[in-house]
Amino acid sequence: xxxxxxxxxxxxxxxxxxxxxxxxxxxxxxxxxxxxxxxxxxxxxxxxxxxxxxxxxxxxxxxxxxxxxxxxxxxxxxxxxxxxxxxxxxxxxxxxxxxxxxxxxxxxxxxxxxxxxxxxxxxxxxxxxxxxxxxxxxxxxxxxxxxxxxxxxxxxxxxxxxxxxxxxxxxxxxxxxxxxxxxxxxxxxxxxxxxxxxxxxxxxxxxxxxxxxxxxxxxxxxxxxxxxxxxxxxxxxxxxxxxxxxxxxxxxxxxxxxxxxxxxxxxxxxxxxxxxxxxxxxxxxxxxxxxxxxxxxxxxxxxxxxxxxxxxxxxxxxxxxxxxxxxxxxxxxxxxxxxxxxxxxxxxxxxxxxxxxxxxxxxxxxxxxxxxxxxxxxxxxxxxxxxxxxxxxxxxxxxxxxxxxxxxxxxxxxxxxxxxxxxxxxxxxxxxxxxxxxxxxxxxxxxxxxxxxxxxxxxxxxxxxxxxxxxxxxxxxxxxxxxxxxxxxxxxxxxxxxxxxxxxxxxxxxxxxxxxxxxxxxxxxxxxxxxxxxxxxxxxxxxxxxxxxxxxxxxxxxxxxxxxxxxxxxxxxxxxxxxxxxx
Ligand code: LR7
Ligand code: MN
Numbered sequence: 001x002x003x004x005x006x007x008x009x010x011x012x013x014x015x016x017x018x019x020x021x022x023x024x025x026x027x028x029x030x031x032x033x034x035x036x037x038x039x040x041x042x043x044x045x046x047x048x049x050x051x052x053x054x055x056x057x058x059x060x061x062x063x064x065x066x067x068x069x070x071x072x073x074x075x076x077x078x079x080x081x082x083x084x085x086x087x088x089x090x091x092x093x094x095x096x097x098x099x100x101x102x103x104x105x106x107x108x109x110x111x112x113x114x115x116x117x118x119x120x121x122x123x124x125x126x127x128x129x130x131x132x133x134x135x136x137x138x139x140x141x142x143x144x145x146x147x148x149x150x151x152x153x154x155x156x157x158x159x160x161x162x163x164x165x166x167x168x169x170x171x172x173x174x175x176x177x178x179x180x181x182x183x184x185x186x187x188x189x190x191x192x193x194x195x196x197x198x199x200x201x202x203x204x205x206x207x208x209x210x211x212x213x214x215x216x217x218x219x220x221x222x223x224x225x226x227x228x229x230x231x232x233x234x235x236x237x238x239x240x241x242x243x244x245x246x247x248x249x250x251x252x253x254x255x256x257x258x259x260x261x262x263x264x265x266x267x268x269x270x271x272x273x274x275x276x277x278x279x280x281x282x283x284x285x286x287x288x289x290x291x292x293x294x295x296x297x298x299x300x301x302x303x304x305x306x307x308x309x310x311x312x313x314x315x316x317x318x319x320x321x322x323x324x325x326x327x328x329x330x331x332x333x334x335x336x337x338x339x340x341x342x343x344x345x346x347x348x349x350x351x352x353x354x355x356x357x358x359x360x361x362x363x364x365x366x367x368x369x370x371x372x373x374x375x376x377x378x379x380x381x382x383x384x385x386x387x388x389x390x391x392x393x394x395x396x397x398x399x400x401x402x403x404x405x406x407x408x409x410x411x412x413x414x415x416x417x418x419x420x421x422x423x424x425x426x427x428x429x430x431x432x433x434x435x436x437x438x439x440x441x442x443x444x445x446x447x448x449x450x451x452x453x454x455x456x457x458x459x460x461x462x463x464x465x466x467x468x469x470x471x472x473x474x475x476x477x478x479x480x481x482x483x484x485x486x487x488x489x490x491x492x493x494x495x496x497x498x499x500x501x502x503x504x505x506x507x508x509x510x511x512x513x514x515x516x517x518x519x520x521x522x523x524x525x526x527x528x529x530x531x532x533x534x535x536x537x538x539x540x541x542x543x544x545x546x547x548x549x550x551x552x553x554x555x556x557x558x559x560x561x562x563x564x565x566x567x568x569x570x571x572x573x574x575x576x577x578x579x580x581x582x583x
Pocket of ligand 1: 142143144145146147176206207208211227228229230257310311312313314334335336337338339363
């Protein structure tokens with residue numbers, strides 16, 4: 001795809017497009033004469049070489065800095081959960097650090113910046129050999145905003161101590177206009193003492209998209225590898241990413257993201273199958289098990305796994321390909337949305353997005369967002385407006401306020417889509433993400449589900465946490481008009497679907513209690529269970545065929561909230577329902 005159409009008509013265009021053309025030229029050079037390699041003429045698709053002799057391999061694998069010897073019993077060593085015995089004063093300090101960074105920075109400061117991690121790779125990955133002479137070099141780009149000292153520097157050291165010297169061009173730290181004192185001169189001095197690390201600073205708060213591009217613009221490596229500023233790279237994380245990109249320059253490759261606990265700094269994760277990325281129709285990122293079709297496609301446990309979307313922070317991409325693809329949407333601010341935008345773009349414009357099961361990197365997920373993320377909405381709207389075609393309506397139905405959000409100008413991004421002759425969103429859904437249920441959203445049958453007798457109360461489902469999405473009761477709650485947990489859809493298969501978030505859940509009657517409970521929907525329409533079928537009749541009643549009862553709004557119930565209940569059908573306003581798209 002990419003190779004075939006790289007130079008078509010791009011010279012006429014200015015700015016961004018010209019960059020794309022330069023990028024494509026760069027690629028030509030890269031494929032046919034990978035600089036600095038012993039056999040510059042070798043094409044990317046050549047047969048695999050003999051494995052390198054062990055001694056030589058060991059030499060080539062040498063990291064930029066060696067990790068200090070294992071410190072058995074040291075706090076957090078090998079990724080173990082760390083807990084401190086604290087006095088009251090110390091505990092207060094610890095709490096303050098959590099308040100400031102939304103991670104336990106107090107504890108993190110007491111854990112070595114050079115700690116080792118537990119083995120998290122499958123055995124097949126551990127014995128894999130790499131052709132070090134023929135892997136591209138990478139620049140690792142780490143942007144940060146007000147990050148805690150220890151998590152930032154642990155990220156840097158972990159890169160230096162796990163990346164083979166010959167594969168690491170440089171580490172570029174980009175300060176996105178942080179305010180914290182410890183990130184000023186102290187950091188400059190510290191970084192100056194490290195090989196291969198550069199610090200650059202934004203002149204204003206750019207947000208992660210433009211901060212990353214600032215780093216990318218000065219990167220010298222063939223491959224760009226992006227990391228968040230609170231990561232720890234696992235032994236052997238880099239080689240699989242670079243090998244895959246050498247093999248397929250239009251592949252964007254993510255490591256498996258292992259969780260580091262924000263409070264104990266325990267390195268979680270397991271060597272089993274990683275999960276892949278998806279999204280729901282609110283355009284929230286989601287994780288999924290690898291679907292059967294993808295397992296069938298892979299020939300081995302160490303093969304890459306195709307993923308519809310990426311989490312966003314951790315990935316490697318051929319620099320020329322990144323520029324050809326239009327790098328990032330520079331109209332996106334602060335945080336959010338860029339990961340879906342980039343994922344859609346990769347797939348729709350002929351690339352592939354993959355997770356390499358042999359590459360693991362840990363990421364500290366904070367207790368809660370440490371800075372305001374309100375720009376995510378506008379960023380998501382930009383992504384929807386450029387890439388989703390008519391399917392953007394499904395998003396707007398579930399986020400009515402997104403329609404009102406000013407999102408700036410996306411003309412250039414739409415031109416990019418034209419220029420690269422990208423496929424449409426329907427193609428993406430059918431071929432890359434067939435597991436995602438596409439709602440029908442028939443006029444008059446989606447939105448808030450309201451009752452005529454109890455006006456201003458809406459069907460509402462709010463599972464207590466993400467691990468237990470189903471099995472809880474549906475209630476009635478004052479209508480808020482924000483979509484989300486008050487968004488329901490009545491389908492042509494007689495289901496009342498709750499499909500703003502994943503997994504798609506369906507309202508089911510519980511004949512024992514007369515309440516409604518949420519269950520997983522049945523994707524095969526011939527297998528929809530009887531207790532999930534309701535007939536929305538002309539008179540506004542929701543008739544449950546199996547029990548021959550009607551849904552009625554009642555006040556005296558579960559958790560102090562009114563709820564819809566199964567009752568003998570009667571001519572009552574409390575048994576009449578209607579959908580309203582917006583308030
Ligand atoms: O204004 C900002 N400027 C920045 O430089 C805001 C953030 N940043 C930096 C920040 O310091 C960090 O290094 O950008 C990086 C990402 O910000 P985080 O760590 O606050 O984001 P996150 O980990 O909560 O969010 C995930 O989704 C984001 C959507 O915009 C980004 O793509 C993040 O990179 C991404 N993180 C990951 O993919 C790690 C795994 C998380 C999951 C799932
Ligand atoms: Mn992060």
